[in-house]
Each structure stands twice: as structure tokens, then as C-alpha cells.
Amino acid sequence: MRKRVMISALLMIFAVLLSACGGEKFKAETDWQVHDFNYTNQTGDKVSLDSLKGKPWLAMFIFTNCTSICPPMTMNMTDIQKKFKEKGLKDYKIVGFSVDPTNDTPEKLKKYLSQYPVPDDSKWDLLTGYSQDEIATLALKSFKTIVKDDPNSNQVIHGSSFYLVNQDGVVVKNYSGYKDVPTDTIAVDMETLIEDGKK
Secondary structure, three states: OHHHHHHHHHHHHHHHHHHHHHHHOOOOOOOEEOOOOEEEOOOOOEEEHHHHOOOOEEEEEEOOOOOOOHHHHHHHHHHHHHHHHHOOOOOOEEEEEEOOOOOOOHHHHHHHHHOOOOOOHHHEEEEEOOOHHHHHHHHHHHHOOOEEEOOOOOOEEEOOEEEEEOOOOEEEEEEEOOOOOOHHHHHHHHHHHHHHHHO
16 A cells, blocks of 8 residues: 555656656647748848748738837837847747838838837848738738738738747747737747757
């Protein structure tokens, strides 16, 4: 009887140790493969799905003439990067897809980004160099979100989420990017993904 209690106790300790070791493992909530792309960023450099492989990244959809959700979303992303900096995170990227590519030249995107207190703009890729139909297809197929012109204005209707993409180009989680943004959770998730990638 005593032996059985002892074995049970040891098994419980072993289980606790195992769960502690596995606590760092990131738990994906989505499994959406990002479709291949090759676009131009705000400095005129080419950015592709392949060039982003090996590092996790946060994605969003914005445009420079946006009069509603884009400015607060970009500011929220800036706050998230401040958290990344506090945690000492370095192996990540922030990717913004313009939903108004005809208007958003690399120069306009660069100027747009310069208006925000970005801790490290070398981590940011604001992308353009495609048709709106192309980005609408990518948004729908890869991120399960819409991109379409507003028939009543010069604005573009698009989602307000932030998307966490892992080192293999798979969307593993998404968050509110406009209101009630879980900044701390996003920072922890990014940190965990980076750590998991080192194992």
C-alpha cells in the first residue's frame, strides 16, 4: 500500500515537472498557411514569404489615406513593439499590407511610418506593389479577412486584426488590433514563439 502511494506521488511530481518544462510551448489557435507573395516595402526593398521565413512576424492591413482605424492600429502596433523592446526581443518582423496599393507608393508608406514613434523601423515592412484584387485575394485566403472598396467614399473596407505568423509562414493566432488590444499577451506569444524556434 505504502509502495503504491509512493509511486503515485512520484508520478505526480514527474507530471508536474513535465508540464513545467512544456510551459514554454506556444499553443496555436489557427492554422492558416500564408500564400506566397513578393512585394515592395517602404524603402523599395523586395519582401517575400520566403524572405520572412525563419522569423515570426505580426501582420496587419492598413492604408495611408485611412481616416478611421488605421492610425490607432499603427499606434497600437508601435506600443506592441515597445513591449518587444522591453523584453529584449530581436528575431521578429512587423508586416503591414497596404489595401490601397495604387495610391500607397513606397515613399508614401515611408512618410506614413515616420509619423509614429516607432522604436525600431528596421523591423517594419509596409508593403505595396500589387493590385487591390491581389491583396484582397491574399487577405481572404491567408488571413480570412476582407479587403474591398467602400462604394460611398474613397476609403477601403478591411479588417482590424493583428495576425501572428510563425517561422514557417503559418498564421497561428489573431488579436484585436483596434480596441482592447492584448498588448501583453501578444508580447508573451511572440517571445514564446521565438524561444520555441531556438529549441
